[in-house]
Amino acid sequence: MSPLPPLREVIRRHGLSASKALGQNFLFDSQLLDRIARVPGDLNGQEVFEVGPGPGGLTRALLGAGAQVTAVERDRRCIPALEELGEAFPGQLRVIEGDALEVDAPALFATKPHIASNLPYNVGTALLVGWLSADWQPWWASLTLMFQKEVAERIVAAPGTDHYGRLAVLAQWRSAARIAMPVHRSAFTPPPKVMSAVVHIVPTDEPPGVQFRVLEKLTAAAFGQRRKMLRQSLKGVPGAVEAAEALGIDPTRRAETVSVAEFVDLARALS
Ligand code: SAM
DSSP, X not given: OOOOOOHHHHHHHTTOOOOTTTTOOEEOOHHHHHHHHHTTOOOTTOXXXXXXXXXXXXXXXXXXXXXXXXXXXXXXXXXXXXXXXHHHSTTTEEEEESOTTTSOGGGGOSSOOXXXXXXXXXXXXXXHHHHHOOSSOOSSSEEEEEEEHHHHHHHXXXXXXXXXXXXXXXXXXXXXXXEEEEEOGGGXXXXXXXXXXXXXXXXXXXXXXXXXXXXXXXXXXXXXXTTSBHHHHTTTSTTHHHHHHHTTOOTTSBGGGSOHHHXXXXXXXXX
């Protein structure tokens, strides 16, 4: 295989100046990109779904690890650069021009793909919530996602901490979430204002007898008034205060002290 041109040259040749509107902050450091591509584990022969490949820095690392990559990119300017990259890894890269919020991603894969992405900030949270919000088993094998550090901390937060809230319960009720690595703002071009972190999420066994809708309703009510006692914040969810008492969850507690397992028990009682 002929060596790949440096990413900065790809960007210059294809005129890929970073667009703020598309949340473009590119990564060029191949060692860092290889480290991110190693987070999901051995990708050799595995299907990977990449959102927002841009000029293809992370894509290169994923292809180099032997993955079969399907990449969805909204910025038409990036497509020729990605097609060139595909030629260097024959049969390994499928590029789809489109909006990741609109593509029917599960339909694109024969096996459960690993999802890996340096996401635009605004799109990232919406996609994450979509990937985690379902009653059925997830269609993906793992998520390796770049977030602003503060959002990453909310995803992995433990009860009793300031960051703990709906996002933590959503990410942890049937998956294990951890911060795989912090990423300094200076690693990006252009550098964003804040620090970032890569989050790794893997599904765990689905807790039996829990309807996601009910869990969603409970966390929305409880964290909607996070400084209030549960007996006040859960008033709008019929039967919730009584169910909490029956489970030994003291209704004078506040949402931020209720563990993910306790929310799951409560949702099961009401499902
Ligand atoms: N993966 C590249 C990297 O790490 O250097 C680029 C990351 S940049 C933060 C985010 C990328 O997502 C951009 O290429 C942008 O065009 C693309 N993007 C933004 N919104 C998108 C959407 N809704 N669907 C697909 N791609 C999107």
